[in-house]
Amino acid sequence: MAYPDTYYVRTAADRRERPGLAGREEADVAIVGGGLAGLTTALELARGGQRVALLEAERVGFGASGRNGGLVSPAFAGGDAAIRARVGPEDARALHRLSIEGVERLRATIRDLGIESAGLMPGLLSLRRFDRADDLRAHVAELAEVYGYEMTYLDRAALAEHVTSPRYFHAIHDPNAFHIHPLNTLRAIAAEIERLGGRIYEGAPATAASLSGAVKRVETAGGRIEAPRVVFATGGYTGGLVLRLRRAVLPIATYMMATEAAPDLIASAIRTRACMYDDRRAGDYYRLVEGGRRLLWGGRITTRAADPAGIARELRHEMLTAYPQLADLRTELSWSGLMGYARHLMPQVGEMAPGVWHITAFGGHGLNTTAIAGKVLAEAILGESDRIRLFAPFGLDWAGGPAGLVAAQLTYWKLQAQDWWRERGSAAAT
Template sequence: MSYPNTYYKQTIADTKVRPALSGAVECDTVIIGGGLAGLTTALQLTRAGQTVVVLEAESVGFGASGRNGGFVSPGFATGSDNIARMAGTEAARQIHRLSIEGVEFVRETIEALKIEGARPQTGITSVLRYDDGEGLKAHADEMRRVYGYELDYLSTDEVRSVLKSKRYFHALRDPKAFHMHPLNYLRGLAQEIERLGGRIYEGSAVTGSALDSPEKTVSTSGGCARARNVVFTTGGYTGSLDGRLKRSFLPIATYVMLSEEAPELIRTAILTTDAIGDNRRAGDYYRLVEGGIGDNRRAGDSYRLVEGGKRLLWGGRITTRAASPATLAGELRREMVGTYPQLKDLKTELAWSGLMSYARHLMPQIGEMQAGVWHCTAFGGHGLNTTAVGGKLVAEGILRQSDRYKLFKPFGLVWAGGYAGLAVAQLTYWKLQAQDWWRERAA
């Protein structure tokens, strides 16, 4: 199946097409969903010697896993205070350490598998759009004291020396975080899973399942897979596949645009290779990307990518109903130009969207629904680190290596509110935007 037209599709390093499931297959574990969570789980299980089948409705990384901003940094969609309120202070600290572990897992996997197409770039900077340097310093001190995690404080002058915008004040730079090409990373995971004997079937949407007996069956239009364990990792694209999962999260669309190739113009605004995210609860994120559309060069059976950082990838905005990416790109452009007036002539070349899954409590949903039936979903826009650790925890649970997945028990499959929940989510987003606007206006 073909990918949606994104920057990542245009710069893909592996173009392998995988077959659809045909006939009956047997394995230890069948994983439904070929995104970040599913492939990480499959990788860990195949490394441990299990036989694994991955069923993907479209192509590996077709959903939000292969379309996102590419930021890999610790943390979740909700803050540490909320996590502590729901799980307790010590559990909240353990959970945050897991998110740090997820970042390291992705980095180590790229290095171990030599996924050159992922092209990790060190450094993510979080900027404030109002004046509160003391608050940022206090947060950096807490991270150092509690987790031994170093964040670099940047003054307003230091921020504006590399980000030429009057909207920005102070910042924290995370030198351990990084940004990357997520789709190439996923394709690299898929190659390793197959090298280890795992089987990945694309164009194989699951149409039914029988999960109550020790041997479980998952069916597609072309065949079925039988296994002792089933893992659901379908995220925002779950649909009606499983009623418990469908009721427990909201599919939320987010939007990304890619600029034309204009390195000299972009350098009048941005003089850093760090990925940038602002502090707003409804904020923007952006980064320079290397190469661009049409920059693939054939090298044997793979593609080598031209270096350069010639384009700007800018993301933000969420909607509870899918909107035209081109329409939302207009809003993203207005935000970009409002931040950097010098980029008013920078043209948008491409825009796309993807569906994320958000639980009502804004935390990942990781665990065992019933004997041998697992779920790993609802990463709320923070999936590149939390899907990695979520996949690890599910694999550890299946292999009986640990019960660390139980740390997420307080964040269960609670009802997300259906259509009413979507309406509340949209109203909440607008409220957050208004609060951000008032806070910045007072700065």
């Protein structure tokens, strides 16, 4: 029941371990999965007066929610055009507003619970590695006009105040986005759930479920929870307990590395405290931590678990392509995690059967989307709103099984090739 060795584990503020489930327990809602989706749902339900009981197979934040890049910004990985094509312009705008609300909701949770260990740091730079800016300016103008969401376009001269890199031509600065220590945030949310009367069991993988009756049962090796409603929030670690859910989610691995502490060397390349990602379709994301002493760098995806050390060498190559002056910066740690992806590249949030709910497939969307989805799901269970209908067009579509994983990997390689071609054209022109 140990976390993988990540930067977040090494710097965790709360190291408590919770016992597993023993015997029979009753609840209003049973939740399977202790990532941000399950925890946010549990928090909002507990605030609404529900008795919640949450099962986590390992420990709170063990999966992708506790070992990701920590970036919190609006929008969905599915892309604006694809979302509009499926749901129409009005609901597409409503979904984007939800993603903006998710940023503010997570910020408010950190503020209201006083989670100082989250280390919230404002700002995000979206960096472009080829020389074109008209669409960036148009994007900034559209978000301001349609959503009242203010960002700033940066040309190469303005960008040079933040980073020194031969690879970046333009950027968008989002002052509303932020980055956090995700594991500390999750464990603080878990503590608040317990303060409100919720129960969290660790090292308690669900081994069987009876979901057809008025009272559902979820069993573990040590006991069972009985409740009229069950929520499955298992993401990239979805097993075979609910076959329909497993068939709808592709587990995709992503990778991160942490550098040694070298503030002066890092400052020769990066001076901003904003988090960053390049806007390639197969891009990287990174940020400074510990007041600029270390650099966390993430990227790459594979459909099978790869050696984190080998992937770290690839991430390091990407880092040095952007910042060759960091050649002497050593990598101290690398790790991976599984994200859940749906075939339509959108989150899956809804009721798959009476009293049986799902909240999954947040790979590529960010922590804000997971947070607001948990709120929306709780509203549906509590009968407070029907906002969950916005996710109805993005159902539990079959993800394709092994063929789906192959297709996902081929798509990623295709995107990498397209990125390379665009950058090659810019390099030739300069």
